[in-house]
Amino acid sequence: MTRAATPQIISEIREPESTASRIAALRLLKNDIVGHDQRKEGWIRGGIVPLLSQVLTGRRGAGKKSVIGEVNGDTKYSLGRKNGRTEEDEVCFQTIMVIDSFAQGGPPFIPPIVAGGIIPLLLSIMSSPDCHQSLLIVVLGTLNTIADRFPLYQPQSLSHAKHLSSLLYSQDHVKTLHRIINDSMSSPSSSTQESVALAANLIAKTCSEESHKAMLASMGVLDALATKLSTFVVAQGYVLPGAENHVMDSGTLKKLPPPAPSNARLAPILRAIAVIIENSKNCAEHFITSPAMVTVFPKVPEFSPNDVKKSPWGVTYFSGFAVPHQPTSNPIDAILPSVPAVQTKSLANFPPLGSQSSYGRQGNFFSPPLTYPEATASDEDESAVISWLFAVIRAESGLTRLVAAKLATILFRLGLAKQHRVPMFGYLLLPLLIRTFEKDYEVPEDIGFLEGELTSTTLRVKEEAPAVLASLVMDCRELQKHAAEGEAIPKLAQMLKESFNAIPETEKPMWNPEKKFAETSDSNPPELRLGPRGCSPLVHHKMKVREGVLRALAALSLFKEDYRRLVCDNGVVPYIIESLKPCDPVSLDSLDGNPNPTLLAACAVARSLTRSVSVLRTNLIDAGVATPMFTLIKFPDIDVQIAATSVMCNLALDFSPMKDAMIKANIIPILCEHSHSSNTRLRLESLWTLKHITYNTTNDVKIKIIETLEPGWLKQIICSDPGDPSMRRNMEDDMGGSSSFGIGTPNSAGEQVNILNPVDMTEGDTQSQEDHRMTDIIIPPKPSLDTFLTDQSRRRKLALNGDLDQTKQARRTDIHIQEQVIDLLRNVMCGVGAPEMIDYLFQEIGQSDLFNMLADKLRPKPLSSYNGKDSVSSNKTISSPPEILLAVTFVIIHIAAGLVRHRQLLVQHPSLLKLMMPLFNNPEWRIRVNCVWVVINLTDFHDEMERPGCRERAIKLKGLGVMDRLLSLENDPASDVKERTKVALHTMRGLLQ
Structure with a gap:
């Protein structure tokens, strides 16, 4: 068809003769721009975004019914011919389709959409009570498209991504997400199931703030996702035998959930749950104890009901054939392959899941006062959801298998799995993850898994699998051994090298006869000009692969000297150093430089490798590890500063040849400045590094450190009482600036293990006898599954535990800051x-x-x-x-x-x-x-x-x-x-x- 005149289309959209003519004009616009980025650019500069915003703003909830018999080939959103939309709905539908088409043009088109106020209008339509199902789907699809493009031009996109999240995670819109997921339980239609998948995908792509995760849990979205998940358990036939006899127990749904329809998709639900509960033991417990999970996976009684007899006088007793059920398994385990049992020697090196574990300086034989209570090791019940996830992992493939593995790993990391699961993870899960690292690995396309995804399923698996492995083996020597024996390190090393390979230029920019559109005019308002070009999806994929591989190598080399040597022997140290080079924000569409997440992961590997004296004195020094650290310690992003400072803490140890280089590079004033930072994690790492510098150095350096830190400030830190509520700082400062990688939490405590602050030293490691780094991994005890609270009580417990955990975590950080200051004085005196x-x-x-x-x-x-x-009523004291x-x-x-x-x-x-x-x-x-x-x-x-x-x-x-x-x-x-x-x-x- 011939291209319609632009002024005519704009006129029909702005001042239509009728609603039908506006619909027709919007369709013409949509057909004009589909697949033509240069035309999209012209429309943006011509002011189409404010006009589209005006159309959405003028939407009314009621209108004359019209049977829209043709949707003009818009099969993406699964709409039929008889959709029952009003004419007003159709105007909105076509307008949003145009916006979706613009968003698919890539990162440059997202800023004008955001600046035009489109996102709050989309969310408002989504949450309106009269939003038609087809309109809901197209809104969710467009929001997913926008969210997919944010990562392509970080860090510029960070503000836009936070803008979307802050708008989405408000009470009204979270209630809408809850309603969308709940409605799927009563309707098996394809459109309903698609809206659920889109809503779950949107949560997975946008929920990164801990406050947003807590809101999704407290407002019932996590329970709704758990209920949806339980329908898959029913459909697959994995409901525990006898569950129907417990449906009326406290805390259940009071009936078994219906089976999931055949058109429902499991993977988006698993991914959304994994995102919400990641790094939060409280949210994970809330998920496991949700009514739906308790209904399909009830606690297996210790004895069979047939073994419990009643005497004539009413006293119950066990029959002579009563044999307790095996406490380490459930019926689902019977269909899983058997694996070798945990050996006693291995258990000595594996911290009991769900219990407090302390390493390094603190010792591991007692708990400091006013911290998380000690839990018995593996004595409490484990939800059968762990076994079911293993069944899913073995039955599925591609991304569905991967997200199931990720969810199982998260539950494992948070202490919600028993010790006997360690070999199961090692023999059943790790080989599947390691297989994805191979160059010839291919999986079938997961059609419809995540709408709008920019890379193939195989590439998605390759970029996410290393991060799952990193989280799985992070502080478990037995699993690290399984991974090393499975040749994980050589395969990861090869993936890291390939991430630096140049990308062949397969696409050439189209010739643009309108040269004026190629020039950016800063004088135009933001809704009339394009944003940054961003990087290509393939470049972003390679960066994600690089980040995941670095995280995996950091986790594998955390403890054992042999694995650190194996990392170096595979020739990746130069690539690790190259990964410490920040990217140029102006030229993101290349493999030169690295975004912030990759910098954090590279710092993690450097931190693990610098724990080895031999590696530090040879490979890392030869590769010039200190030079990028001197740059990153002054990097604008505070998380990168923290990560670089943590690496320098090892470079400052007495055996390191880099100690004198740090002093000559005038790093001390920077560390002293960071020691006064309002960010407690940066303050802690900086003081830790200064403590190491002061050990066995000259008196003039010691005096310089004391004078720069200021004696009055040191006195103030020592005199403060971390246990005094009046001295506790704002929780947001303590928790702010977290990253997706394990360097985003305080060194001292918390549910996420910080890979930049390793937990202890092992064979082959040497440190100064005066200074040892320390991290205690403190995880609250597992929930007792004997009784389940009412929904209201569960939500109250969720909120209370979250506040308590943050308070305890802040107190532990304060304690460690004070400890470093006192230790610094100690090293000054020796x-x-x-x-x-x-x-x-x-x-x-x-x-x-x-x-x-x-x-x-x-x-x-x-x-x-x-x-x-x-004080009169209590004579107790605390040390x-x-x-x-x-x-x-x-x-x-x-x-x-x-x-x-x-x-x-x-x-x-x-x-x-x-x-x-x-x-x-x-x-x-x-x-x-x-x-x-x-x-x-x-x-x-x-x-x-x-x-x-x-x-x-x-x-x-x-x-x-x-x-x-x-x-x-x-x-x-x-x-x-x-x-x-x-x-x-x-x-x-x-x-x-």
């Missing part, structure tokens, strides 16, 4: 020139102030000061966290090892040593041995001239009860404590004779 530095700190901080601050950290606080109760006590005792050790006058000042303090006495019996052996070292240092002498002073101090210590404390440690279970106690007793007895 090494060559330590006495001079002790005098310097006495002068700058004040000798009396320093001792009083240390004493205050050792002094137990009344519990009433934290819970607000009257400082063990890491603070350990840090304080180290400082006392170094002062006690100073000059005679330093020792005398310490002994003369009225309360410091007295407050230290109870620590001789502290559960943490390192605190106990530190107390013994204080005694040794105070009583040690090198010549007879010092003996009288040492004897005087020994008498003082005896008066405090030190001899009795030492005698109680003679048979201490910790060998270091026992050996040091022998030395202390020998010295004390010699001085007291």
